[in-house]
Amino acid sequence: MSMPLRSSYPVPVEDLIPTARKLAADLGTVPSRNRIMKEFRIGADKARAIRDALTEPTPDPTPEPAAPHLKAVENRTDLEPTASDDEMPSAPREGASPQVTPPTDLGTVAETTQPEEVPAAAARDANPIRSWPVLLLALPAFVAVWSGWVGLGELTGFGVVHPLPGIADSFTINSAITLPIGVETYAAFALRVWLSGQVPVPARRFAKWSALSALVLGALGQVAYHLLDAAGVTQAPWWITTVVACLPVAVLGMGAALAHLIHLQPTENGEK
Structure with missing residues (x-):
């Protein structure tokens, strides 16, 4: 055609x-x-x-x-x-008046740019908060916490073990170090997840309460060790031993649960 x-x-x-x-x-x-x-x-x-x-x-x-x-x-x-x-x-039709682009409304541009946020962002870039003082704060705390947990672990039955029997009999490790590594590391990790604001709501809620619980347990562990040491006790009571023996298992469960909640996918209705 x-x-x-x-x-x-x-x-x-x-x-x-x-x-x-x-x-x-x-x-x-x-x-x-x-x-x-x-x-x-x-x-x-x-x-x-x-x-x-x-x-x-x-x-x-x-x-x-x-x-x-x-x-x-x-x-x-x-x-x-x-x-x-x-x-x-399109070319203008004959006899039609030419279209003139209206001038830009300066008031609208001023509202969209939000000038009040620019000085705040510039101030953050010009004077960023340094994190190196945290290292100075963490060093003495690490020494005190480490010694307290290791000492409490030895009072509750933790000690030198052979983790590779028949393979490397000469290799030994003090199992008491599992307490400061597990409890305090999880507390710091959960605190970071809670304050980041970049995780789903269930993960943030769980991180908040588990971080606070881990910090409280860490404080109680330090108090228990120093009281027992000051009293000259060489063997902790059975209920303290029970609580301390359950800490590695509890830390493992909370860490696995928090890692799962961080990667939680939204449901069909869009909620997390």
């Missing part, structure tokens, strides 16, 4: 729909978007709009005649290739 040549002005989609319906009637089916682009020499957006119009039910199936200006375009032979309709802006 004879298709219209390209015009210097983009042809509206409404004027191309009747011709596209005639093409669909000749083909016996709705043409694809690529076929419409090829036949009418238009862009992908216009072709998609025409195809959507063809798939919609229409009350008047009779194809409408082509627009008069399309017939005039068919008889013109002095047309030169131009850019695609999607790239070329």
Whole structure:
């Protein structure tokens, strides 16, 4: 079928729909978007709009005649290739007043930029909070906590063991070091997860309460050791031994649960 040549002005989609319906009637089916682009020499957006119009039910199936200006375009032979309709802006019609872009509302721009946040961000970048003082605070605390947990572990039955019997009999390790490593490391990790604000709500809630519980247990462990040591006790009471013996298992369970909650995926209703 004879298709219209390209015009210097983009042809509206409404004027191309009747011709596209005639093409669909000749083909016996709705043409694809690529076929419409090829036949009418238009862009992908216009072709998609025409195809959507063809798939919609229409009350008047009779194809409408082509627009008069399309017939005039068919008889013109002095047309030169131009850019695609999607790239070329529409030229103003004769007699129409030119459109003037209104000036930018400076008040709106000022509201969107939110200048009050810029000085705060600049201040953070200019004067960042250093974290090296934490090392000075942690060093003496580490020595005191380590010695207290190791001492309490020795009073409750923790001591030198052979972890590789028959493989490396000479290799020994003091199992009392598992207490400061497990309890205090988990407390620091859970505290970091709680204050980060980058984890799901259940993980943050669990990290909060487990971190506080671990810190309280650590404090009670230090108090128990120093009281027993000051009293000259060489063997802790059975209930202190029971609590201390359960700490490694409790730390393992809390650590595994927190790691699972951190990677918790949202449910079907979007909640976490």
